[in-house]
Amino acid sequence: MFTYTLRRLLTAIPTVLIISLVIFMLLELAPGDPMSDVPLTVPPEVKAKMREALGLDQPGYVRYLLWLKQFFWVEPLHLIDHYFGTAYGADMQRVLSWQTRSPVTELIVQRMPQTLWVVGMGYLVGVSLAVPIGVLSAYKQYSWFDQVGTFISMVGFSVPTFFTGVLLIVIFSVHLNWFPSIYDTTLVVNSWPTFVEQVKQMVMPVAVLALFNAAQVSRYMRASMLDNLGQDYVRTARAKGMREKTVVLIHVLRNSMIPVVTVIALGVPSIFAGAIITEQVFKVNGLGQLLINAIQVNDLPMVQTLTFIFAVLIVAFNLIADVLYGILDPRIRYD
Amino acid sequence: MTEATASTQMAVDQAERPPRNQWLDVWDQFKTHKGALIGAAVFISILLFVLVGPYLWSTDPGYANLRMRNQAPSLQFPFGTDELGRDLFARMMAGGRVSIAVGLTAMSIAVLLGTLIGVTAGFFRRMDGILMRLTDLFLALPLLPLLLVMVMLFREPLSANMGPEAGIFLLMVISIGATSWMQTARIVRGEVLALKEREFVLAARSIGAPPVRMILRHILPNTLSPIMVAAALGIAGAIIVESALSFLGLGFPPDFPTWGRLLFDAVDQLQLYPNRVMLPGIAISLTVLSVNYIGDGLRDALDPRIRGR
Numbered sequence: 001m002f003t004y005t006l007r008r009l010l011t012a013i014p015t016v017l018i019i020s021l022v023i024f025m026l027l028e029l030a031p032g033d034p035m036s037d038v039p040l041t042v043p044p045e046v047k048a049k050m051r052e053a054l055g056l057d058q059p060g061y062v063r064y065l066l067w068l069k070q071f072f073w074v075e076p077l078h079l080i081d082h083y084f085g086t087a088y089g090a091d092m093q094r095v096l097s098w099q100t101r102s103p104v105t106e107l108i109v110q111r112m113p114q115t116l117w118v119v120g121m122g123y124l125v126g127v128s129l130a131v132p133i134g135v136l137s138a139y140k141q142y143s144w145f146d147q148v149g150t151f152i153s154m155v156g157f158s159v160p161t162f163f164t165g166v167l168l169i170v171i172f173s174v175h176l177n178w179f180p181s182i183y184d185t186t187l188v189v190n191s192w193p194t195f196v197e198q199v200k201q202m203v204m205p206v207a208v209l210a211l212f213n214a215a216q217v218s219r220y221m222r223a224s225m226l227d228n229l230g231q232d233y234v235r236t237a238r239a240k241g242m243r244e245k246t247v248v249l250i251h252v253l254r255n256s257m258i259p260v261v262t263v264i265a266l267g268v269p270s271i272f273a274g275a276i277i278t279e280q281v282f283k284v285n286g287l288g289q290l291l292i293n294a295i296q297v298n299d300l301p302m303v304q305t306l307t308f309i310f311a312v313l314i315v316a317f318n319l320i321a322d323v324l325y326g327i328l329d330p331r332i333r334y335d
Numbered sequence: 336m337t338e339a340t341a342s343t344q345m346a347v348d349q350a351e352r353p354p355r356n357q358w359l360d361v362w363d364q365f366k367t368h369k370g371a372l373i374g375a376a377v378f379i380s381i382l383l384f385v386l387v388g389p390y391l392w393s394t395d396p397g398y399a400n401l402r403m404r405n406q407a408p409s410l411q412f413p414f415g416t417d418e419l420g421r422d423l424f425a426r427m428m429a430g431g432r433v434s435i436a437v438g439l440t441a442m443s444i445a446v447l448l449g450t451l452i453g454v455t456a457g458f459f460r461r462m463d464g465i466l467m468r469l470t471d472l473f474l475a476l477p478l479l480p481l482l483l484v485m486v487m488l489f490r491e492p493l494s495a496n497m498g499p500e501a502g503i504f505l506l507m508v509i510s511i512g513a514t515s516w517m518q519t520a521r522i523v524r525g526e527v528l529a530l531k532e533r534e535f536v537l538a539a540r541s542i543g544a545p546p547v548r549m550i551l552r553h554i555l556p557n558t559l560s561p562i563m564v565a566a567a568l569g570i571a572g573a574i575i576v577e578s579a580l581s582f583l584g585l586g587f588p589p590d591f592p593t594w595g596r597l598l599f600d601a602v603d604q605l606q607l608y609p610n611r612v613m614l615p616g617i618a619i620s621l622t623v624l625s626v627n628y629i630g631d632g633l634r635d636a637l638d639p640r641i642r643g644r
Contacts, residue, residue, distance in 0.1 A: 015475055022476070026484065154370075154631075158624040160575045162582045163616035166602060170609040181605075273479040277579055281602075291480055292583060295487045303484055310477030318475065 001326060008322050012315050019311045020071075024064050027300055070095045071305065075105050099299045107290060108306070114185050115286030118202060119275040122209025127264055130214040134221020134260075138229060139248060149218065156215030165208045165281035172204060179204050183284040205282045213271065220263045224256040231255075258328045265321040269314040364636040371632020374625035381622055385431035396425040396592060414614055418604065423597075427614060430592035435622070437507055437577045437593070442569035444512025449519025450562055454550055456520070457527025467524070470517050478514045482576065485510045486585045499588050507586065511573050519565040526558040560637030567630035571623040578619050594619045 042050075058066070074094055094103040133153075137146035156164075173181040180201050189198050228234065229252055237247045276288030283289075287306065294302035365371055398421060408415045414423035456466035486506060493502035530536060531554070539549050578595025580586040587593050589600070594615040601611035 015472060018472060019475060022472075023481070023484075026481070027488070029488075154627060155620075155624060158571065158627050159620040160579060160623070162579060163598065163620055166598070166605065166612050166616060169605060170612060174606055174609055269477070273477060276479055276483075277582065280583060291483070295483050295585070298487070303480075303487075307477055307480045307484060310480050311475060314475050314477060 004326050005323050008319055012319050016312060016315050019315070020068065020308055021064065023304055023307050023311065024060075024067065027304055028060055067095065067301075067304070071308070075103075078103070078105070095301050095305055097294070097299055097302045099294070099297050099302070104302050104305045107302070108287065108309070111285060111287050111290050114183075114284050115272070115275060115279070115288065118183070118205045118279070118282075118284055118286065119209060119271055121202065122206045122275075122278075123213055123268065123271050125206055126210035126213030127217055129210060130217035131221055131260070133214065134218040135225055135248070135253060135256075137218070138222045138225030141226065146222075149222075153215040153218050156211045157219070160277075161208050161212050162277045162281055164211060165204070165278055168204045168208060169281070181282070183282045185285050205278050205284060208278055208281070209271065209275065213267065216267065217260065217264060221256065221260050224259050225252060228252045228256045258325070261328060262321040262325050265317050265324055268317045269310065272310055272313060361636045365632050368632035368635055370628040371636075374628030374632065377621060377625040378629060381431065381618070381625070382435065385428055385435055388428040389425070389432075392425055392428065394422040394425040396421065396429040398422070408610070415608075415610070417600070417611065423611065423614065426592045426597060427594075427618060430594045430597050430615065431618060431622075433504075433587065433591070433593040434574055434577060434595065434619070437504065437511070438570045438574040438622075440508045441511035441515070441573035441577070442566055444508060445516040445569050445573070446519055446562060446566045448512065449516035449565065450523050450555075450558075452516065453520040453523025454527055454554065454558075457524040458531065458546065458550060458554065463524075466520075470520050473514070473517050476514070479576075479579070482510055482514060482580060483583065483585055486580060490585075494588075500591055503587050503591070507577055507580070511576050515569060515572055515576075519562065519569070522561045522565060523558050526561055527554055530554055530557050560633075563637060564630055564634045567626055567633055571626040571630070574619065574623055574626075578615075 070093065078094060095105065096102065097104050097107060100107065133149050137143075137149040140146055169181045172178045178200075181204075183201050183205060184197075187194060187198055187201070189195050229248075234247060234252060237251050238244075242251075272287065275286065276291060278284070279286045279288035280292060291303065291306045293299075294306065414427060416422055417426070452466050452470065456463045456470075489506055490503065493506050496502060497505065536549065536553055539553050544552070574594075577586060577593065578598065581593050581595025582599045584599060586599075587596050589596070597615040598612060598619070601608065601615070605612055
């Protein structure tokens with residue numbers, strides 16, 4: 001198991017490096033000029049100085065290596081400094097955002113909690129709904145519950161999140177006036193009324209994400225349960241005289257969870273991408289909105305760092321899914 | 336004994352029946368999938384609405400009639416008008432044309448690319464490793480952020496060179512196509528790897544068929560069904576991505592309606608005119624839902640193991 005994990009980990013490193021190169025090259029190839037927004041009245045020699053200050057006069061590979069160093073060496077040092085009060089990275093240059101001139105990672109750390117709360121909660125709710133729905137609709141295949149469940153999951157899968165979000169706003173904030181349509185991140189939860197407020201503003205974004213995720217996961221769950229329900233060991237378990245509950249919830253469910261767990265792990269990074277849209281709909285100022293704003297004002301370091309973080313998340317969760325599969329299914333390990 | 340007679344009886348029946356076209360069998364199976372049938376009907380009517388509609392409804396979608404702003408739905412304006420007095424019915428048709436055109440073109444690019452890569456990887460062992468690494472790499476890219484970045488970076492130069500509409504259309508179609516071929520490539524590669532070991536390919540090889548003819552004549556026709564399913568699902572995916580980009584304000588320019596763009600424009604006046612959000616949203620959802628059902632039905636219909644039953 002250890003060598004298996006190690007092998008997966010080693011193959012992940014070149015992937016991450018190549019992805020960072022791809023993202024860098026894409027931004028490099030772009031025909032735009034970061035100086036294009038500077039007024040024409042600024043004399044060319046000042047512009048040259050500004051380019052120098054931004055490090056744009058260096059050749060591409062130098063900037064790429066510098067960015068790698070900043071991302072993988074300087075920023076972690078700053079993180080250590082922040083938590084332990086040391087000063088390892090005190091005079092090292094950090095990745096700076098062009099729009100605010102502050103370190104990119106600080107902005108990201110500010111925005112992280114909102115995204116994690118909303119997106120994470122949406123995913124948790126979605127998965128915890130999807131598993132029982134999938135189990136039940138596989139166990140009662142072709143029953144009305146299964147038909148309705150399949151239809152709803154098809155709808156949840158097909159209707160884009162920006163429309164479900166807007167639809168919920170129309171129904172629950174415009175017509176019924178139950179929930180606020182804008183997520184207020186300045187709200188501090190310190191008493192019962194503010195807690196209620198927080199729950200109220202989280203209901204709709206979480207519901208949108210939960211519906212989308214539940215639709216996907218429940219389909220996998222159902223298919224996997226159906227695969228296992230027809231197996232010989234199920235018949236054996238029933239023939240031994242085990243109770244139906246034990247057969248389904250222990251024997252079949254545990255085996256069916258193997259592929260589903262990996263699907264759940266693989267889905268985590270993609271929900272961050274989906275959250276970009278949901279955050280835009282409900283005006284949550286999380287990571288997704290940070291990315292959109294950075295894109296709109298051409299803030300390349302921010303865009304590069306955020307995109308790369310999303311990529312690292314994908315690679316990391318692929319790795320986690322692989323390792324989980326290895327732990328849960330011994331047959332995978334030995335190939 | 337009875338079983339044996341029954342099966343010989345069946346064999347005789349099958350022998351006496353006139354030969355049937357494979358596609359007729361597929362259609363027969365497709366008909367039994369009720370959701371797929373309804374999906375096909377809905378999709379065809381949306382296509383008709385979008386393609387034939389503008390000839391019957393001659394109002395110009397870009398004509399701003401400032402005296403008729405924010406009209407409620409009426410006979411003159413079946414869906415009402417927007418804040419500039421433009422007819423929403425005509426705009427929905429025009430927007431649908433673009434959205435569906437983007438979906439179809441992006442899907443074609445993705446399927447072509449995916450098939451090319453999948454067949455090459457499956458057929459030529461030397462290419463397999465590198466092409467599959469490439470596929471894995473693309474699967475590990477954060478696609479939506481990258482698409483946003485691509486649109487941001489290449490929007491202005493392209494629209495300056497080719498005109499705003501053609502430039503953005505090309506950019507959208509190519510970037511969506513270039514980021515959604517991976518599933519097709521994987522499926523096709525798997526299919527080709529299995530087919531390569533079959534006797535008929537061996538026979539073709541033994542009479543000296545060159546690789547290109549073997550691929551075109553023997554391999555590709557047999558991989559058609561997964562490709563068709565991937566294509567159907569690809570349309571849905573491309574439409575969603577296009578409208579998501581438009582919804583984030585990074586799609587087509589404002590005077591160039593697509594369903595996503597109409598939805599994005601209407602969100603600002605959500606409180607006052609909620610029906611303007613609903614129309615494009617429902618259109619997108621219905622299209623995607625119907626295409627997904629068609630894909631589901633196709634998957635069943637094209638699978639000979641299911642079709643026999």
